[in-house]
Amino acid sequence: MFFNSEEFMIFLPIVLLVYFILPKKIRYIWLLISSYYFYMCWNAKYAILLFTSTILTYTSALLIGKFEKTKLKKIVVATCIILNLGILFFFKYFNFAFDTVQSAFSLLNIQLNVPKIDVILPMGISFYIFQALSYTIDVYRGEVKPEKNVLKYALFVSFFPQLVAGPIERSKNLMKQLAEPKDFSFENAREGILLMIWGFFLKIVLADRTAVFVDTIFGDYASYTGWYIVIAAALFLVQVYCDFYGYSVIAMGTAKLMGINLMENFDAPFLSKTVGEFWRRWHISLTTWFKDYVYFPLGGSKKGKFRKHLNKLIVFGLSGLWHGANMTYVTWGLINGVYQIIGDELKPVRDKIVSVLHLNRESAGHVIIKTIVTFCLVAFSLIFFRAASMGDAFEMIKLMFSENNLWIFFDDSLYTCGLDRMNFTVMIVSLFILLFADIMKYRGIVIRDCIIKPDLWVRWLVVVVSIWLVALFGIWGPSYEAASFIYFQF
DSSP states (O other): OOTTSHHHHHHHHHHHHHHHHSOGGGHHHHHHHHHHHHHHTTOGGGHHHHHHHHHHHHHHHHHHHHTTTSTHHHHHHHHHHHHHHHHHIIIIIHHHHHHHHHHHHHTTTOOOOOOOOOOOOOTTHHHHHHHHHHHHHHHHHTSSOOOOOHHHHHHHHHOGGGTTTOOOOOHHHHHHHHHSOOOOOHHHHHHHHHHHHHHHIIIIIIIHHHHHHHHHHHHTGGGOOTHHHHHHHHHHHHHHHHHHHHHHHHHHHHHHHTTOOOOOOOOOGGGOSSHHHHHHHSSHHHHHHHIIIIITTTTTTSSOHHHHHHHHHHHHHHHHHHHOSSHHHHHHHHHHHHHHHHHHHHHHHHHHHHHHHTOOTTSHHHHHHHHHHHHHHHHHHHHHHHSSSHHHHHHHHHHHTSOOOGGGGTSSGGGGSSOOHHHHHHHHHHHHHHHHHHHHHHTTOOHHHHHHSSOHHHHHHHHHHHHHHHHHHHHSSTTOOOOOOGGGGO
16 A cells, blocks of 8 residues: 555545544554554565564563663563564575575685575565664663553554654654644644645656656666766656655654654755765754664764764665665665765865865855756766666676767757656756755745735645646656555665
8 A cells, every 4th residue: 555546545545534433542552443444455475474573572671671770681682683584584684685695606616506586575565673682782782661561562563654764753753642632733734635645746847757757768778878877867867756744744644643653764965065064964863773783882972083983884884785685785885984084084175175265155156166066976876776777787887988978968858768758848847846945944934834924715726726737747657556665675
C-alpha cells in the first residue's frame, strides 16, 4: 500500500475516524492493528520479522533495566544488537557477502561453490531495525526508561506513517506522543493536509516525472554521451530528493492529523555550501543515527585528525552499505566521505586564497558558486548509487566526458528522452517551485503559516486549487501509475 495509491486514500480516513471515536486509553491498540495491517499489505509473512525485532528489543530493554548495576547489561545489549543485525544481514547482505568472498578467492584461483539464498528483501527492514536498536541503546545509556507495555512499544516500532521509509524516530520523541493521544484539532488537520499536499507534489508531480528522463538515460546509457548523462545525474539527485522528501512530508502530514509531530528529515540540502553541510541537511534521521551510535562511539573527532578521517570513512561506508548490498552503494558512501576529508585538508589553502584575494565569502556570487559545486559533487557520486554495477558507473563517467554536445539544449533533443515538451516544461516549472520553497525554508519562513493567515475563504481556495493542480499534473503525464517510493527498497 503506497501513500500515493487509492487503497491508502481509503485506509487513512477509516483509521482516523475510528482513532478519534475510540477512548484515548485504547487508541494505541487501534493504531497498532492498523500499522500491522498497513505493513502486511505488502507481504504478510514478513510481519513476523517486524514482530521478532520488536520482541527482541523490548525484552532486552527490560533485562537492561533489571541488570542496571551489573555487567550483564552489556551482554544483553550486545546480544540484542547482534541478533537484530543478524536478521538484517541474512535478508539483505547474505548473498552480497558470499559473492564478495567468492570473488576474493577467485583472485587466488580458488573456486567456491556457495549456493545463493533466494529471499525477498522485506519492506523497510533497515528502517525499523535501526529504530528499534536506537531504543535499546538509549535504555542501555540510561537516556530513556524501559517501556513495560509491550503493545505500546510495538506501536513505536511499527507506527505506519514512518514504518517503511522513516524518518527513523527516537523513542524520546515518538513514544511519549503515542502514549498521550490528542483530541481532534482543526489546526492539526489543516497543517497535516497542507504537508500531505506538498509531499504529493514532490512525489507524483516532480519525482515521478524526473524518473522518466533518468530511467531513459541510465537504462540505455550507451546511446547517450556528454551532457545527456550530466543532466540525468543532476535530475537523479532531484528525483531521490523529491521522492524521499515527499515520503517524509506525507508521513509528517499523516501523523500530524493525529496530533503527532515527526522529526524533519530534510532541511533544504540543495542550498548547502559544502558537502558536510549537505549531509547535515539530508536524511537527517539517518545521519544523526550514525553520528550518535557509530561516529561518537568510535571516538568522533576527539582522537586526532587521522582517527577523525577514518571514522568519517567508516560511517559513510556503512551508510552506503545500509542503502544496499552492492559495492556501488559502498563506493557512493566512501566518495562522500572522501569529499569531506579533502575539504577539511584543503581548508587552510582555501582560507589563504580568500585572504590573499580579499574575497567576501558572504557575497552572493561566492555563495552561489559553492552551492553549485556542492550540488555537482553530490550528483556525480550518485552515478555510482544509481548504476547497476561498478563497470556501468565507470562506463557512464567515461561517456559523460567523451563529448561536449551542448547543442542538445537548443535542438529539442532533450524532448526525446521520455518526456515530451509539455512534460519537460512542467518538470522545469516544478523545479523552480521547489527551489523557491527551499529558499523560504532556508530563511526560516514557513509557507504553511503564510497560507493560513488570509481569510477562511482564501485558505480554502488555496487548498482546493493546490489539490486540483497536484492531481492534474501528477496523474496527467507519461504512463502514470502509483509508483513505489525509492527508499522502500532500503
